[in-house]
Amino acid sequence: MRKxxxxxxxxxxxxxxxxxxxxISFSNTAAKSENKAYFGAEQTSNDVQLVANxxxxxxxxxxMPFVIVDKKQAKIFIFDAEGKILGAARALxxxxxxxxxxxxxxxxxxxxxxPKQRITPAGRYIARLGNNGHGGLYLWVDYDxxxxxxxxxxxxxxxxxxxxxxPDPKEHRISWGCINIPVICFNDIICPLFKxxxxxxYILPExxxxxxxxxxxxxxxxxx
Numbered sequence: 190m191r192k193x194x195x196x197x198x199x200x201x202x203x204x205x206x207x208x209x210x211x212x213i214s215f216s217n218t219a220a221k222s223e224n225k226a227y228f229g230a231e232q233t234s235n236d237v238q239l240v241a242n243x244x245x246x247x248x249x250x251x252x253m254p255f256v257i258v259d260k261k262q263a264k265i266f267i268f269d270a271e272g273k274i275l276g277a278a279r280a281l282x283x284x285x286x287x288x289x290x291x292x293x294x295x296x297x298x299x300x301x302x303x304p305k306q307r308i309t310p311a312g313r314y315i316a317r318l319g320n321n322g323h324g325g326l327y328l329w330v331d332y333d334x335x336x337x338x339x340x341x342x343x344x345x346x347x348x349x350x351x352x353x354x355x356p357d358p359k360e361h362r363i364s365w366g367c368i369n370i371p372v373i374c375f376n377d378i379i380c381p382l383f384k385x386x387x388x389x390x391y392i393l394p395e396x397x398x399x400x401x402x403x404x405x406x407x408x409x410x411x412x413x
Contacts, residue, residue: 212278212374226272233277234262236399240391243409245272249313254388256316256328256338256379258282258368260309260395263361265338265370267378270386276378279353281341281361281369283309288394288402307365310336311394311402318383328379330368330390338368338390340375368392 213231226241233241237259244250250270257266258280265280288311314330316338321327327337343349349369352360370379382388394402400410 212276212371212378214276214378226268226274228274231266231274231277233266234259236261236393237264237266239405239410240393240399240403241266241268241272243403243405244268244389244391246409247406250389253386254382256388256390258309258338258390258392260311260393261358263358265368265374267374267382269382275382276374278371278374279355279361281349281353281364283307283364283366284362286362286395288312288396309364309366309368309392310334311392313403314390314392315387316383316390317387318380326380328375328383328390330392334366336366338370338375338379340372341369 224242224246226238226245228238228241237257240257244255252270254270254275255268255272257268258264259266260282263280263282265278266274267276268274284307285305287308289308291306291308310331312331314336316328316330318326319329319332321337321339325339327339330336330338341349341353347363349363352363353369353371355361391403393399399405
C-alpha cells in the first residue's frame with residue numbers, strides 16, 4: 190500500500206507539472222468584428238471584454254500588442270495589435286489584494302516585503318522584453334518597481350505548479366507581485382510577440398470598476 194501511495198503521489202505531481210505548462214492558443218487568421226476585440230472560443234469576464242473592446246475602439250494600444258490581466262479570475266489574455274486573441278492562461282499573482290504599490294516598493298528586496306505589501310498593482314503599462322539579471326527573460330511591466338510577467342517559478346513550499354492549475358482564484362495569490370504564467374505561454378506566445386515590439390499591459394483593478402480606473406468614456410462601452 191505504501192508503495193502504491195508513493196507511485197500515486199508521483200504521477201499526480203507529474204500530471205500537475207504537465208498541466209501547469211498548458212496555455213490555450215488561438216489562430217490569428219480568424220476574422221473579427223470591426224471595432225471589437227476577437228476572443229475566439231475563450232470565455233472571459235465582462236471586465237476583460239469591456240477593456241479589450243475599449244482598447245480596440247479607442248486605439249489605446251497605439252498599434253502595439255497588448256495583454257490583459259484579470260486579477261479577480263487570475264487569468265491572462267494576450268492579443269495582437271489588432272485585438273485578436275493569441276492565447277490565454279491561468280496566472281499566479283501577488284499574495285495581497287489591492288491595486289496600488291506601496292511607496293518605494295521597488296527599492297526593497299523580496300525578503301523586505303511583508304505579505305500585506307505583496308500586491309500586483311493595477312494599471313496601464315508599456316512593457317518590454319528584457320533580461321532578468323539571471324540569464325533569462327522577463328516581460329518587464331514596470332522595471333523600476335520590479336514588476337514583471339515571467340514563466341512560473343516554484344520556490345520550495347509554495348506549491349506554485351499545483352496552484353497555477355487550480356480553478357480557485359484564491360489559490361493563485363502567492364507571488365510577491367509579479368505575474369507567473371505557464372512556461373509554454375511565456376516561451377511560445379509572449380516572447381515571440383514582444384521580441385518584435387514593445388506593448389501594453391493592462392492589469393485590471395480589483396477594488397473598483399475598470400471604467401473608473403482607466404477613465405473609459407461611455408462612448409466606448411460596446412459589448413461583445
